[in-house]
Amino acid sequence: MSILNISAYRFVSLDDLPALRERLLARCHALALKGTILLAPEGINLFLAGPRNAIDAFVAWLREDSRFAGLQAKESFSEDVPFKRMRVRLKQEIITLRRPTIRPEGGRAPAVDAATLKRWLDQGHDDDGREVVLLDTRNAYETDVGMFPQAVDYRLSSFTGLPDALAADQARYAGKTVVSYCTGGIRCEKAVLYMQDVGMDGVYQLEGGILKYFEEAGGAHWQGDCFVFDERGAVDKTLEPSRSCGTCARAERQSSDDTAP
Structure with missing residues (x-):
């Protein structure tokens, strides 16, 4: 498969959004990339597709801006570009929660990596013997495509x-270890910050979301595929376009304005 698809986000304070939008759009057009980039005062959220050399050139260029130096991308491949055009949109939030006291750009939420979560699920508890509760922070049409079957x-x-x-x-969560998860990390990170804000303890996000979990843990304990916000509809546990997702067409229509990994 010759097309590299990446998704990435970074919570960081941005105050030059119109000018940044134009620079990003110009660079993507120059590299013939397609996809969607969301910009908000709280950060950046992007989904791009193109040849490896063009994607790598864009990411290297973006990281030259110190605000995006730590940006990490999740990768998958497809035969064709799963986007029709290139868009850079300005929004109030890169993932909408409408809770203004939650400011992710001020500090990251605690996280567990894929290997740690797999180990906890294998053994039936975390490393301190606490019950682990998985919390799916995605929309219903996404969970219909695939999820951890024991998740809330x-x-x-x-x-x-x-x-x-x-x-x-x-x-439900008292005295337990809670791991929130989502497609690429952005929703589950904001969810954990909210849970901490309302006094919940022992809460973590799944680092890099489902896509990173597939990459590093092979999708162990997962049932189904993972919905993605492009024309592939979903990817399977090998991060290839799904060949068996019967609900993806309906889900894609429902997701047309969500764009939230």
């Missing part, structure tokens, strides 16, 4: 519904 799934219609769902169910 609130059947969300949008990420903004998560705080109310947690408020009505907070006792």
Whole structure:
């Protein structure tokens, strides 16, 4: 497969959004890349596709800006570019929660990597013997495509519904280790910061989300595929376009304005 697809985000304070938008758009056009980049005062969220040399050139150029030096991308491959055009959009939040007290650019949420989560799931508890509860922070149409089968799934219609769902169910998590997960890390990181803000302890995000988990842990304990926000619809545990996702077409229509790894 000749097309490299990347998704990446970074929570960092940005105050030059219109000018940054134009620079990013010009660079992507110069490299003939397609995809979507979201910019907000809290950071950047991107999905791009193109040949390896063009993607690598863009990422190297982006990292020359000290604000994006630590940006890490999740990779997968496809035969064709799964985007029709290149867009750079300005938004209020790169992942909408509408909780202004949550400022992810001020510091990262605690995280566990794929190998650690796999070990915890293999042994049935974390390294301190605490029960592990998985929390899926994605929308219902995404969980229909695939999920950790034992995870809490609130059947969300949008990420903004998560705080109310947690408020009505907070006792479930008392005394347990909670690992929130999402496609690429952005939603589960913001979710953990929110949970800490309302006083929940022992909460972590899955570092790099499901895509990194597939890459590093082979999708162990996962059931189904992983919905992605492009024309592939979903990827399987090998990070190749899914050949068996019967619900992806419907889900893609529902996700047309979400764009949130």
